[in-house]
Every structure is written in structure tokens, then in C-alpha cells.
Amino acid sequence: xxxxxxxxxxxxAPKGLASPTLPDDVRTLAxxxxxxxxxxxxLGKAMALTTTRVAVNRAxxxxxxxxxxxxxxxxxxxxxxxx
Amino acid sequence: MDIRITAAPFDPHAxxxxxxxxxxxxxxxxxxxGLCRQETAGRAVTGLTIDHxxxxxxxxIADLAADVARRYxxxxxxxxxxxxxxxxxEAIVLVAALSTHRGAAFEAVQVLMDxxxxxxxxxxxxxxxxxxxxxxxxxxxxxRRAALENQA
Numbered sequence: 374x375x376x377x378x379x380x381x382x383x384x385x386a387p388k389g390l391a392s393p394t395l396p397d398d399v400r401t402l403a404x405x406x407x408x409x410x411x412x413x414x415x416l417g418k419a420m421a422l423t424t425t426r427v428a429v430n431r432a433x434x435x436x437x438x439x440x441x442x443x444x445x446x447x448x449x450x451x452x453x454x455x456x
Numbered sequence: 457m458d459i460r461i462t463a464a465p466f467d468p469h470a471x472x473x474x475x476x477x478x479x480x481x482x483x484x485x486x487x488x489x490g491l492c493r494q495e496t497a498g499r500a501v502t503g504l505t506i507d508h509x510x511x512x513x514x515x516x517i518a519d520l521a522a523d524v525a526r527r528y529x530x531x532x533x534x535x536x537x538x539x540x541x542x543x544x545x546e547a548i549v550l551v552a553a554l555s556t557h558r559g560a561a562f563e564a565v566q567v568l569m570d571x572x573x574x575x576x577x578x579x580x581x582x583x584x585x586x587x588x589x590x591x592x593x594x595x596x597x598x599x600r601r602a603a604l605e606n607q608a
Contacts, residue, residue, distance in 0.1 A: 380507050380579030381590040431512040448509060454591045455506075455537065455578030456490055456549055456569055 374441065376409075377448035378416070382425075385416040395441070402427055403437040405447065419451075426450040457525065457533050459518045461508060463540040468550040475534045475552055482531075486561035487552035488569055494544040500584050504542040507579040513539075520571045528564040530555045535568070537578065570604055573597040 376393060378386040390413060399408045406425075410417025427434050428448040441447065458475065468489045476485045492504050521533045534552040542548055551568050555561035572578075573593065580591040 377509065379509055379577070380581075383507065428509070428512060431509075431515070448512070450509070450577060451579065451590075452593045453574060453577055454580045454593050455576035456572040 374443055375446045377446060379448060380451040380454075382416060382419060382449050382451055385413065385419055387413050387416075390416075399441065401438050401440055402429070402434065402447070405441050406437065406449075409449075420449060424452050457518065457521055458535070459514060459521055459533075460536045461514045461517070461539055462536060463538070465538070465542075465546050466536055466550070468536075468547045471534065471536060471550055472552055475532075476554060479532075479554055481556060482554040484555045484558040484561040485552060486555075486558065486565045487550060488565050489547050490549040490569075492542045492544050492546050492548055496582065499586070501544055501582055502585065503544065503583045504548070505581045505583070505588075506537075506539045506542065506548070507581070508539045509577045513577045517572070517576050520575055521568060524564050524568045524571065528553075528560045528567065530560050530564040533564065533568065535572075537572070537576070539578070567604060570597070570600045574601040 374393065374395065376391055390409065395408065399405055406420065427437065428450060429439065430446055472485065472487050476482060493501050495501055517535055517537065521535055525533050530553045532554045534550065536550045538548050549572065551565050553561040553564040574597055581588050582591055
């Protein structure tokens with residue numbers, strides 16, 4: 374599994390988080406978010422304080438009960454500021 | 457449609473001229489260019505850096521543009537958006553619409569810009585003498601986006 378942290382999340386994410394070894398009880402995207410908050414509290418707090426969108430394999434996913442799979446690329450996106 | 461993400465500076469006027477060349481059916485070209493400011497809210501800006509998500513940002517912008525083209529019935533749209541480091545005065549974004557008449561082209565450019573502000577996977581970091589800060593979406597942009605949702 375690959376994790377991608379964009380924008381300000383990228384600065385707060387420890388390097389080791391990009392290719393994590395997850396415990397068995399991390400089954401869904403919601404579990405993964407909780408696990409990240411435990412591993413990297415500053416990042417977890419930043420993600421909780423704002424609207425964080427999640428993309429799986431480069432498609433936005435709104436249902437965080439989606440199971441995570443070993444070959445997923447999962448990205449965490451802070452509020453966008455283009456234009 | 458021509459949707460480009462580029463790390464290189466571009467000339468918006470030359471791009472518009474090329475976009476509008478040899479379009480026998482087009483009676484209107486409307487364009488908007490967003491520029492990197494030299495100051496914001498009284499603070500000097502020495503530059504911007506824009507983060508993107510490789511392989512995702514371009515397709516998301518293309519989806520937004522296709523949706524706007526369909527809703528406003530404009531035959532062609534051009535979007536060029538910079539990523540990486542940008543200097544004050546440089547163009548950050550160009551959005552242009554070609555249409556038979558001006559009304560649809562004006563609306564399409566305005567609406568697509570509103571979407572780019574809140575829904576294009578891009579993240580701006582502003583640098584000044586006091587350091588760098590990530591730019592948060594403005595309340596005004598969120599409200600405009602919410603208004604669009606109600607119209608859709």
C-alpha cells in the first residue's frame with residue numbers, strides 16, 4: 374500500500390508513512406485515518422481540523438467504510454486552493 | 457478541449473491567439489488570467505509554490521471542464537494551470553472559452569474558475585519575508601461553489 378499526503382499534509386507526514394505496514398485491524402479507510410492519527414498525531418490533528426478528502430487509486434471516495442487493500446494507493450487531500 | 461498542467465511559465469496572450477486561430481464557427485473568445493500577486497493583505501509575496509497530485513490533478517480538471525462545457529454549451533475550453541514555483545507577476549492560470557456568442561463563453565469561464573478554486577487538486581503555498589504559509593480556500597470561494605451546486 375502506498376499513502377500520499379498532499380499540500381500541508383505532505384509537510385506533516387513522517388517519511389515512513391508512505392509505505393506503511395498496517396496491523397490486521399486496519400480494515401477500512403476510516404480505520405486507516407484513525408491509525409494515521411495514532412502514528413502521527415500532528416498530522417492526524419491537521420486532518421481532523423479540516424475537510425479532508427480521500428482518493429483511492431486516483432478516484433475520490435466519499436464512503437470511508439470502503440475496505441483498504443494491499444495494492445491501493447490512498448491519498449489524503451486538504452482543502453484545495455487552485456486557480 | 458485542451459487541459460494542461462505545466463511547471464513552465466507560459467504566455468497567456470499567445471496561448472489565446474493559438475486557441476482561437478482558424479475557428480470559423482467561433483464568434484466569441486472569453487479568457488481569464490490569474491496572476492501571482494506581489495502582495496496580499498498588506499504582506500509582501502516573494503513567490504508561490506503549487507503542489508499537485510500527479511496523474512490525478514489533470515484528469516480532475518478535465519472532468520470539471522467537460523462538465524462546464526456541457527452545461528453551458530461551449531464548444532471548446534482551454535485551461536492551463538501552473539504547478540511548482542511561480543514568481544510575482546507570472547500567470548498562474550488561464551481559462552478560455554470559445555463560443556458562437558459571448559453569453560455562454562462569459563458564463564463558462566466564470567463557473568470553471570469557481571470550480572478550479574475549490575475542486576481542482578492543487579495546493580498553493582505563499583512565500584514572503586516572514587516565511588511560507590499554505591493558502592486556505594476563501595469563504596467567498598466556498599460560497600460561490602455552494603451557489604453553483606444549488607443551480608446544478
